[in-house]
Amino acid sequence: MGKLTGMVAALMIVLSVSFLSSCRNNNDFFTAKNSLKYSADTVWFDTVFTRVPGSTYPISVTRIFSIKNPEKLAVNANFQLGGGTNSAYRMSIDGISGTQINDIEIGALDSVFVFVQCKLEANNNTQPLLVMDSIISSVGGHQSNVKLAAYGWDAHYFRDTIFESNITISDNQKPTVILGYLGVDQGATLTIKAGVQLFASAQTKIYIAGTLDIQGTAAQRVSIRGDKPVWDPQFLPNQWGGIHILVGSINNSIQYADITNAAIGIRVDSLPVNGTTGLKISNTRIQYSGQASLAGITADIQATNCLFADAGSYSFLGLLGGNYAFNHCTFTEYSGFSSRTDGHFAATNTLRDGNGKLLNHAPLNLTVFNCIVDGPQKEELQFDQTTFNDFNIRLENNLLKSLNPKSIITYPNFFNKTPGFVDVQRGNYQTDSTAFGYKKAGTFGSPATIDLLGKTRKPQPDLGCYEKLP
Template sequence: MHTSLKYLIFIGFLIQLFASCEKEDFNTSVNAKLVFSEDTILFDTVFTTIGSSTKRFTVKNPYAKNLKINSIYLAGGDDSPYRLNIDGYAGNRLENVELKEKDSLYIFVEITVDPNNSDLPLVVNDSIVFSFNNTQQDINLIAWGQDVNLINGEIVGTETWINNKPYLIYNSMLVDTNSVLTIEPGVILYFHKNSRLYVAGTIISSGTYESPIVFQGDRLENDYEDIPGQWDGIWLMAGSKDNVFNFCEIKNAIIGIQVDTLASISKPTLLLSNTRIENMTSTGIYAQGSTIEAYNNLITNCGQFAVALTIGGTYEFYHCTIGNYWGYSTRTTPSLLLNNYYYYNEGLNVEIRPISKALFANCIIYGNKETEILIDRYDNISVLDFKFDHSLIKVDDNFSTSNPDNFENIIVYEDPKFKDPYNGDFELDTMSVAKDKGADKYGLMFPLDLNHESRISDSHPDLGAFERKENQ
């Protein structure tokens, strides 16, 4: 028994010794190299005081032996604006990291850029250093920082926003009642996720052809360039009046512009001109009992309606292109809706409100559905006064266009031959049936198209927002 016990103790010692040797059998070669999934971590524009999105990369040990990494750290140390999470450890330095054979670890990186009171973007560089086997490897960190005017859930009075540096709207904002927000040409407004521009007073957003005003989400990576639903949109609230959007780009929201009930007939809710509204999860223009005058606008690629004119109102659209080629999901609604009623009290009661005028002149309404117009009238005696004059519309045979009070000189169902609508180009091709089909009187009212080209330099104006120029 005594001999057996000694033997067992000896065997146990050997097992422990071999296990200990195996544990310490690290790859100590100075030629060993870690394998990174990225050699540079690049952050597109990061706004000051607002943290970035999180970037992730992997660090792999490609060898059949374990590697001991003496330290992983930010070269910039505690003063670095970057932050690390190393395989679950939140900190900018971690020591004695054992990376098993053929195994990987995950590192997550974020950055917050401090304001620098500069109108110009700045580059923020750092690196993550891996020190092991008396050698070092590193990964570059590069971020473009942009100082911004931060609007964080604020109520704004009468003021003017100038084009010095972008405005970042965080947690929404409100233009107060009886206040006027004036936005000068070239201003860019970035909206964080779930943020909205509420207007109880008036907004005058008047850009120029050379310096349009841009409303968009705050994700500036290339992958987000045309992704809808990144912010909530613009809401002109009930009582808001005299709002102007001229030479603006409104893109990648849920609703482009929601226009609520007008304050009075003498105070139109919205003048919309020379503006592009693109890539909306829901609707480009959603009006409820409003007064809108619109010309030279491109309204495209919306998950539901491009233009929904509901619960009555007065509307005039001249030389507008409404082209809906939404491709992110199945669209079940037409591009254009006209409606003059709504139900309330859990559907027990109905309120009828007249559309006293809905004119579409020298316009194009087209898309990838069989019928792109819905006239939703409560009954045959309720007022829904609409007219398509010198316009190209897409409706099928079940949609009657025989009433001359509603349809004058229209082109039905013919492809307008946009250049590349699935990639956002709604200019007319040289073979377009919409060329020279517009009424001269409307062309004279709006002699320059959305590209600032003349409409009156040839025989007749083209339909839609763009005048075809040959050899272009």
């Protein structure tokens, strides 16, 4: 027993020594100065919508920066927001969140990551207002800081809203933010006036059972896009669902609008009743959609001076027939959002399952005049037809990237020439001095006297939605 007692005592001594040696002495920390290195002097959030009254929405995206300890000893650092508990910002370090975070150990030559969000209160201004703060670090009583900056923008909000009677959105000073769905019931009209800016959240889809009337002008275009009002995400698709014009909707009109970042920019279902139109769209840009810029299912669409560009799969998709008329439009896809190998301009009088089995068919009437269809593939057109129904297409006087599959195109066109776009990588499809379509438009249908931007066209206009830059 005495021998066992001695072994236990020896073991306890060893464990005690081990435990004591594992405890860091405060003298082991570097405290001579605050030499922490920040990966950014200022953390910018650009523009953030201010908070909905009585709600925690919206919260900004999360910004991340790192703090490095350049010393050969560890440091023990304290962090706090300059605005304290009243700050519009929140931070998280090493899994700890708050306005003040203490005793964060940063090893020698090691780093920690800081996660920051902001939630801004309404400021009663029509223009974004700068809101600043800082994260203050303290090492051994020595302080340094990194600045935080965001522009807060007051907005109007609609959340999960259905309009059962006529409504007009006209305030072009403050943006309008849509949270969740927005619907227009049958018999009601949603009018959007010139200069209005609509921002749609990730869950947003706009459903039109009644009528949509967008009244932009050349000087004050209407903008509908994802709700991250910063530059970079403008090029990102699938930020919101898009506009869905439902069966029974009539007399929809869109003029001078920019519709971007959706999954499907505009989808139109079914032919309207006799004496009405489905969708007339002019001087409008639909760009950076995840799946399609414009899609119709047995639909009625008339488009003039429009750009349908940079969608993952289709600039235009017309399924199961319908009536489509395009004049002076540009269809192109250089986004790289998908690894597509098929053409991005597609029209059919069929509906097939995944195995190609014919499920349904309907008559197709398609006219395309003075347009440009271009892209990186050798074949950018797709047609599928069945003899069980009408397949009437007339493509004439267009610039087409196509091998003319099955000799479907029988009218005169220009094939496989360089359009002369200014910058496809930046989505600029205006044409420069190399434009092949310069002064090559014909007078088919209703000649366009202006281009997408409202610029007066020449007596002998250019192909596509833009007149060539001077």
